[in-house]
Amino acid sequence: MTSDRTDAIENLLREDRTFEPSEEFVANANLSDASIYERAATEEGFRAFWTEEGNGLDWIEPWTDLYEWTAPYAKWFIGGKLNVSVNCLDRHVAAGLGERVAYFWEGEPGETRTITYADLLDEVCQLTNALRDLGVKKGDRIAIYMPMIPELPVAMLACARIGAPHSVVFGGFSADALADRIDDAQCTVVITADGGYRKGATVPLKKAADEAIGRTASVQHCVVVQRTGDEVAWDDARDHWYHELIKDQPRIADPEPMDSEDLLYLLYTSGTTAKPKGIMHTTGGYLAGVATTHRTIFDLKPETDVYWCMADIGWVTGHSYIVYGPLANATTGVIYEGAIDFPEKDRWAKVAAKYRATILYTAPTAIRALMKYGADAFADDDLSSLRLLGSVGEPINPEAWAWYWKEIGGGRCPVVDTWWQTETGMIMITPLPGITTLKPGSATFPFPGVVADVVDEAGFSVPLGGGGYLVLERPWPAMLRGIYGDPERYESTYWSRYPGRYFPGDGCKRDDEGYYWLLGRVDDVMNVSGHRISTTEVESALVSHPSVAEAAVVGRSDPITGQAIFCYVILRSGFDASDALGAELRGHVADMIGKFARPKQILFTPDLPKTRSGKIMRRLLRDIAEQRDLGDVTTLADSGVVNAIRDQSGSGED
């Protein structure tokens, strides 16, 4: 960045600088009347709002009651029957939109595919028939482990058509992580690919899937998309090529009428223990929630917009805002397979320019990475089609916000910073771009009808100007319905700290004007590049290595990835600390969980600071990792430990 650009950003960050929607934006906005907030705040208005949204979907049988709330269990659109794939595909084709592009797809090596709604419906029906021929029926769980190729949304939609809940496992997860997830849900089929492309190399997904299936007992079939052409091992009794399976299948397949509360999918996310949680999302409420928020928050105009969400479909952002919300709204979207900075730093800008993207939705970590390259890296790319920008996954620092607004948005695009979670299914705290005056770094206000509060330890509301814990007080249609197979964990994780209120695990402050400023996790969950990783998951990966006696893991602030994984390791006797062992341990964690969870740094230490009751003092370890003032350490079992830790040499990437 040149110095006068830095000055310009500084200027945008003046304390009093706020960003009102432009007159032109307001004039064309899907929502521009601020009274929506007041109306949706009353029970009657809330019901009217979601009744209208529910009526926007196609129902096989109408619902009788809007919702029922017996805390902590909600039901939405009670008694209604519908099929999600019909709402995402058939009804658009029936309305004459068959030739509209559903996805412009671009592979990392550069090939492209343009897929219309009619194409997508055809292929979904073919795969539906193929899966039914393999014996898949309503209620069976299907694991999907794929790169960002069109067959991934096809697979999800085919599952939805059959009523077989999918469990998409991000392609960056290891064989072990995949095996755990297959096992927990007892999946009977795995849909994968020979591999995918990432930064010019291929990622051997089928190999990892084979290993995972070998460690589990439930899988009967493995369907494999040919993507890279790399050679793969083959089990004739179990494996099927996707293209062979679908080629002679009819392009028509009956959709299963699903109850509004039938399971649509499971998506595993990290909690505070080593075992991930299978978050349950159901059918009617989820679809209404994601379609509504997608249309209003991104101000979507399906006839003219080209919407590009840069997330991976393997995370909730991709489920809700690449697949279900956008398709329900008949959106034209972009799916790009690879790294946004490969082979050139401006690959993302070339993709955006080529498809004339109008809406871009990405994560602060990506924005900061692009910021590091500088705006000159994409000076030759025409981004004039952009009209709205979104951010998700972690708090966006005001500098990154201002840079995004100015350098990518050209100073004309509202930035919507959207706070939500795998569990909430839909965006919960967010600006409405035609209404909200923006402040860089704030997710602004709860979506209309969402009732949030910031409370202290005891659960009392903290007055404006103060900080505490975020809670949500009223059910919402896309909320999780539970943790698969573990209702007790559902109740204790989210509903026990403040009975009757949902506790997301995030800190938050509100300024004097009531703007929400999310502060990050308050539990033992790290957020690395917008990905949730549990400290205990990394610790158990470390102690599974023969050299490790004990490990403590914390998230340390990182200028690009938000947090980075910092590990304290006590070695077993007979093992010596070395850079080579540090590298091996980092690789071991990557093998056990996935490359995205590779620790940034390992610090070998003779001991760990613990309270007298034996609990590891993570706050202190975080402070050491960030080299903060250590404060009072007298509660340590051995206060000499801290100094010993600080003096140790570590092994890390930096």
Ligand code: PRX
């Ligand atoms: O800490 C919050 C952070 O990401 C967590 C949810 O992670 P996950 O379930 O993986 O979903 C990520 C994509 C929705 C939250 O508990 N988070 C997400 N969005 C924001 C955020 N923190 C601050 N601001 C955001 N906009």
